[in-house]
Amino acid sequence: MTASAERRQPVFPTFTEWVDAVALLGGWDGRGPLPGIRVEELAEEGGLVVRAELPGLDAGRDIDVTVDRGVLTIHAERHPDAPPQRQGFRYGALARSVRLPQGADEAAIAATYADGMLTVRVPITARPSHPRHVPVVLG
Numbered sequence: 644m645t646a647s648a649e650r651r652q653p654v655f656p657t658f659t660e661w662v663d664a665v666a667l668l669g670g671w672d673g674r675g676p677l678p679g680i681r682v683e684e685l686a687e688e689g690g691l692v693v694r695a696e697l698p699g700l701d702a703g704r705d706i707d708v709t710v711d712r713g714v715l716t717i718h719a720e721r722h723p724d725a726p727p728q729r730q731g732f733r734y735g736a737l738a739r740s741v742r743l744p745q746g747a748d749e750a751a752i753a754a755t756y757a758d759g760m761l762t763v764r765v766p767i768t769a770r771p772s773h774p775r776h777v778p779v780v781l782g
Contacts, residue, residue: 680717680739691765693717693741698759708754708763713747715763716740745769 685692697719700706707718719737743749746769754763 680719680737682717682739682741684741690767691744691747693763693765695739695761695763696759697737697756697761700756700759702756702761706756706761708752708761710743710749710752713743713749714740715743715752715765717761717763 681696683694685694693715695717697706697717700719700721705720705722709716709718717739721732721734721737723732723734743765744767746767748766748768751766751768752763754761756762
């Protein structure tokens, strides 16, 4: 008798998949923020890599990446080439913000776009300090 190890798909989606689904609908009430962009964050030697799925966009016209006070924001707009007879794609504005770790060098952030994937590299120059106890002296 041989035992085989199979990975089974969970019966219910993970919590993050539920949250992403709600974000894609525009929030709980349908009037919330812009629909979300699916991203993943990867730690690499010397920095952080943020990858975003943005297929079928023109990087020069449709994608805008900004960083302000430790928050990286990706904004994109999808425009139809021609009016579709039947619409299954989401058109319009999409956005996603990611809080950057301490020590992120905002001036050296670089972004590339290839094969529908936006890759943003964030160098981390200084390591965050650890909390330390500061003694209080009675004066």
